[in-house]
Amino acid sequence: MSVPLEHDYIGLSEASSMERSSDKISSSSSSSTLSTEEEKNNVLNLKETELRLGLPGSESPERKAGFGVSLYGTDSIGPLKNFGSGAKRGFSDAINGSSDKWVFSANGGSEVDLGKGTVLFSPRGGNGGLEKNNTQQCNLPGVPPSKHVEKQTSPANEHASAPAAKAQVVGWPPIRSFRKNTMATNVSKNSDTVEGNSGSGCLYVKVSMDGAPYLRKVDLKNYYNYAELSSALEKMFSCFTLGQCTSGLPGREGLTESRLMDLLHGSEYVQTYEDKDGDWMLVGDVPW
Amino acid sequence: MAMGKGYARAYYGTEHATAVQRKSSAHLLISGVSNAYTLEVLRVFGNPILQVLKGLSFESAMVPDPKRCNSCKDSASSRDSPEWTRPSPFPDEVLDRVLSLMESHKDRSSVSLVCKDWYNAERWSRSHVFIGNCYSVSPEIVARRFPNIRSVTLKGKPRFSDFNLVPQNWGADICSWLAVFAAAYPFLEELRLKRMAVSDESLEFIATSFPCFKSLSLLSCDGFSTDGLKSMASHCKNLTELDLQENVMDDLGGGWLSCFPENFVTLEVLNFASLNSDVSFDALEALVTRCKSLRVLKVNKTITLEQLQRLLVRAPQLVELGTGSFQQDLMPRVYAELESAFNNCKNLHTLSGLWEANFLYLPVLYVASAGLTFLNLSYACLRSNELANLVAHCPSLRRLWFAVIIVSKTEVLDTVEDKGLEAVGSSCPLLEELRVFPADPFDQDIVHGVTESGFVAVSRGCRRLHYVLYFCRQMSNAAVATIVQNCPDFTHFRLCIMNPGQPDYLTNEPMDEAFGAVVKTCTKLQRLAVSGLLTDLTFEYIGKYAKNLETLSVAFAGSSDLGMQCVLGGCTKLRKLEIRDCPFGNAALLSGLEKYESMRSLWMSACNVTMNGCRLLAKEMPRLNVEVMKDDESDDSQADKILKIASLETARKQM
Numbered sequence: 017m018s019v020p021l022e023h024d025y026i027g028l029s030e031a032s033s034m035e036r037s038s039d040k041i042s043s044s045s046s047s048s049t050l051s052t053e054e055e056k057n058n059v060l061n062l063k064e065t066e067l068r069l070g071l072p073g074s075e076s077p078e079r080k081a082g083f084g085v086s087l088y089g090t091d092s093i094g095p096l097k098n099f100g101s102g103a104k105r106g107f108s109d110a111i112n113g114s115s116d117k118w119v120f121s122a123n124g125g126s127e128v129d130l131g132k133g134t135v136l137f138s139p140r141g142g143n144g145g146l147e148k149n150n151t152q153q154c155n156l157p158g159v160p161p162s163k164h165v166e167k168q169t170s171p172a173n174e175h176a177s178a179p180a181a182k183a184q185v186v187g188w189p190p191i192r193s194f195r196k197n198t199m200a201t202n203v204s205k206n207s208d209t210v211e212g213n214s215g216s217g218c219l220y221v222k223v224s225m226d227g228a229p230y231l232r233k234v235d236l237k238n239y240y241n242y243a244e245l246s247s248a249l250e251k252m253f254s255c256f257t258l259g260q261c262t263s264g265l266p267g268r269e270g271l272t273e274s275r276l277m278d279l280l281h282g283s284e285y286v287q288t289y290e291d292k293d294g295d296w297m298l299v300g301d302v303p304w
Numbered sequence: 305m306a307m308g309k310g311y312a313r314a315y316y317g318t319e320h321a322t323a324v325q326r327k328s329s330a331h332l333l334i335s336g337v338s339n340a341y342t343l344e345v346l347r348v349f350g351n352p353i354l355q356v357l358k359g360l361s362f363e364s365a366m367v368p369d370p371k372r373c374n375s376c377k378d379s380a381s382s383r384d385s386p387e388w389t390r391p392s393p394f395p396d397e398v399l400d401r402v403l404s405l406m407e408s409h410k411d412r413s414s415v416s417l418v419c420k421d422w423y424n425a426e427r428w429s430r431s432h433v434f435i436g437n438c439y440s441v442s443p444e445i446v447a448r449r450f451p452n453i454r455s456v457t458l459k460g461k462p463r464f465s466d467f468n469l470v471p472q473n474w475g476a477d478i479c480s481w482l483a484v485f486a487a488a489y490p491f492l493e494e495l496r497l498k499r500m501a502v503s504d505e506s507l508e509f510i511a512t513s514f515p516c517f518k519s520l521s522l523l524s525c526d527g528f529s530t531d532g533l534k535s536m537a538s539h540c541k542n543l544t545e546l547d548l549q550e551n552v553m554d555d556l557g558g559g560w561l562s563c564f565p566e567n568f569v570t571l572e573v574l575n576f577a578s579l580n581s582d583v584s585f586d587a588l589e590a591l592v593t594r595c596k597s598l599r600v601l602k603v604n605k606t607i608t609l610e611q612l613q614r615l616l617v618r619a620p621q622l623v624e625l626g627t628g629s630f631q632q633d634l635m636p637r638v639y640a641e642l643e644s645a646f647n648n649c650k651n652l653h654t655l656s657g658l659w660e661a662n663f664l665y666l667p668v669l670y671v672a673s674a675g676l677t678f679l680n681l682s683y684a685c686l687r688s689n690e691l692a693n694l695v696a697h698c699p700s701l702r703r704l705w706f707a708v709i710i711v712s713k714t715e716v717l718d719t720v721e722d723k724g725l726e727a728v729g730s731s732c733p734l735l736e737e738l739r740v741f742p743a744d745p746f747d748q749d750i751v752h753g754v755t756e757s758g759f760v761a762v763s764r765g766c767r768r769l770h771y772v773l774y775f776c777r778q779m780s781n782a783a784v785a786t787i788v789q790n791c792p793d794f795t796h797f798r799l800c801i802m803n804p805g806q807p808d809y810l811t812n813e814p815m816d817e818a819f820g821a822v823v824k825t826c827t828k829l830q831r832l833a834v835s836g837l838l839t840d841l842t843f844e845y846i847g848k849y850a851k852n853l854e855t856l857s858v859a860f861a862g863s864s865d866l867g868m869q870c871v872l873g874g875c876t877k878l879r880k881l882e883i884r885d886c887p888f889g890n891a892a893l894l895s896g897l898e899k900y901e902s903m904r905s906l907w908m909s910a911c912n913v914t915m916n917g918c919r920l921l922a923k924e925m926p927r928l929n930v931e932v933m934k935d936d937e938s939d940d941s942q943a944d945k946i947l948k949i950a951s952l953e954t955a956r957k958q959m
Binding site: 190193198 | 552
């Protein structure tokens with residue numbers, strides 16, 4: 017995979033949750049090849065309700081300095097504040113850390129301003145810009161106390177989306193991370209089966225890659241951490257990037273540089289459909 | 305020495321005989337004690353043995369009596385005094401034999417305080433040491449006092465580290481302990497660690513330094529990976545137990561399981577349920593086949609139903625089973641074979657796992673559920689009717705853990721889950737422990753999960769209930785009062801109303817009376833976790849009534865310093881106090897000065913304590929470890945997190 021030069025965008029519904037249809041997802045904007053580098057950041061911009069993967073140091077006008085972000089919500093990605101700029105350790109910590117330090121599900125790593133019903137984020141594993149290094153004390157796993165959080169909420173308040181926002185307190189309710197993470201996955205899968213309805217209980221998001229003739233949908237529930245998600249996306253879009261690879265690819269038989277192949281069936285043609293946002297989507301990503 | 309079949313024999317001299325004759329029959333049994341029959345009887349007595357021994361030592365003139373002997377003025381100083389040389393009427397072998405039957409570390413601690421002789425007898429005979437906080441004592445001191453240890457239980461980080469309130473790299477590293485153990489206890493067999501930092505290097509050190517090592521249990525630990533497991537599997541020739549529960553570890557793949565050598569047959573306990581990677585099923589099956597003593601097997605969710613069936617066929621002797629995934633499309637052949645396999649497991653009393661279980665395959669369990677005493681459904685995410693059907697087949701159930709999920713958004717949700725609990729109440733009269741977890745703890749838009757009526761239903765049917773951990777979204781004072789009326793024997797009452805500071809949903813009042821009822825009615829209460837909207841009144845009640853309370857967890861509660869002061873002043877047996885987000889300040893903190901040394905630990909975070917308060921505390925109580933963890937962004941004067949450990953060490957050494 018080539019080194020990414022621009023951001024990639026994954027669209028997320030503003031009010032997606034386990035019960036709401038995962039198809040109500042806002043369209044993603046154009047994007048480039050997916051970054052395969054370690055340093056990635058997930059920043060949530062409330063206005064566009066999009067998940068951006070950006071390079072460290074990259075800035076966007078709406079972003080505020082200071083925090084890294086981690087995704088919030090076990091089975092729902094609620095409205096999120098935009099807190100971070102690009103240079104955050106949040107994602108890399110999640111990548112570099114153990115695979116079960118995955119921040120995707122709420123593991124107490126989010127902050128709340130109690131009573132205001134707003135949501136804040138802090139990096140799960142690292143401190144990024146959140147705390148200065150203090151040799152006297154250990155670095156917190158990115159969890160400032162509620163008092164500290166209050167200072168930060170006011171400037172960000174205007175980004176809060178009130179109705180669907182959830183109050184979230186560090187380490188509350190008191191459930192071990194393992195249990196939280198496991199049950200989040202279980203619940204979504206179970207309700208999937210129970211309902212027989214593939215839409216509910218999954219978190220399908222659209223992924224678009226700039227230059228690709230169609231978009232893909234991916235169920236975020238299937239992945240435990242950023243590493244898995246990124247490799248899955250890589251595989252998904254690898255057929256499109258062959259032509260851009262700088263060096264030859266020994267071992268990839270049957271795939272030439274200039275042809276797009278349907279990896280499953282080996283034919284040159286794939287089935288697509290146009291969804292309500294006007295995007296061309298590959299048939300088959302969302303189970304029947 | 306004259307042997308009696310239990311009755312008094314005066315063989316130590318007249319004084320002793322006279323003294324003995326005055327005693328009750330329990331004492332008389334002791335005096336003929338070298339007889340194996342009477343030793344068996346002693347064992348049956350259990351804890352009262354200690355009282356009897358003490359009684360003898362105080363009342364008989366021949367036994368050293370700390371009250372009367374000049375050199376042992378008080379038990380604390382007896383260790384420093386010169387050796388007590390008057391002979392005990394108890395031959396050493398007798399005392400040793402009695403002590404060898406004594407397993408409770410609390411009893412042993414009491415024995416060691418009687419006098420120097422008994423202190424020595426006890427310390428030489430102790431084979432298992434329990435250290436409730438790894439910073440309360442150094443490994444060197446442990447090694448010096450107990451020369452013959454085979455088994456160590458160590459607990460490290462404060463419990464709130466489970467909820468990410470403790471900074472990473474805080475400490476509690478096992479490695480310094482291992483270095484001492486390698487020298488002092490080369491025949492160490494067992495390590496049971498909870499909330500300790502354990503690295504792969506440490507695991508390799510264990511595997512290679514202790515040739516007799518048998519048993520490793522890691523609960524809620526962190527810092528290692530499956531590479532460390534490889535070392536254990538490869539090198540521990542006599543391993544009987546590998547028990548991994550809810551650790552924060554790097555799962556780099558399931559290859560570790562294949563590292564058990566082909567001639568390795570000693571495994572009795574294998575629990576890798578919390579790992580996510582695939583293991584080689586062939587290796588697992590072969591391992592299960594050749595380890596004939598295997599009694600506990602808890603696999604992870606990558607193991608399918610068909611694979612489970614094959615394992616059960618190999619190990620019908622299992623006593624505890626954790627299944628893998630319990631979900632797939634219904635296939636009659638698989639169903640029948642699985643049911644038959646379960647039917648052959650006549651000794652099964654604990655069942656867990658059941659990942660993603662659904663109604664299709666649950667019935668295969670019915671053949672084996674009559675004997676079940678512990679059912680852990682917390683990862684099964686059953687619907688209420690599935691739960692009801694299952695527990696209807698488990699009349700012997702003593703312990704039940706489960707998680708509630710919602711079925712659909714449109715249903716009236718707050719009674720569906722309660723129905724499952726009603727079924728528990730009617731089907732499981734022997735139930736002693738209930739833990740109800742929320743399956744979706746953060747989705748507050750949806751009001752679901754159990755309510756108070758489920759809890760009340762269980763309490764009506766299960767009068768023996770003594771341990772409860774209950775997460776709910778609504779509770780009322782009246783319901784809790786009813787519950788404890790039905791079940792007055794609670795020893796552990798942990799109620800988590802999930803919205804912080806939520807009042808009684810019926811009356812809108814604080815939940816003070818609920819916990820008041822708990823502490824007034826449940827006189828045996830040892831552990832209490834409170835929640836909901838609580839004023840100082842709750843803590844007044846706790847301080848006044850909860851005289852056996854040892855552990856108290858408080859969050860988002862209280863109105864003023866008075867609350868904490870009441871608890872510290874009133875709960876004489878308090879050992880662990882953990883507080884977060886409460887309005888307790890320096891006055892409260894400092895009111896407990898006399899108390900802290902007898903407590904294992906105190907945790908306060910996001911309260912109103914300042915650095916000055918901590919400094920004062922540390923100055924007044926130099927034997928306490930007082931640790932302040934500050935968050936960088938906060939005020940310099942604020943002490944964000946405080947941890948106090950009563951310790952023999954002068955400072956907690958950062959490992």
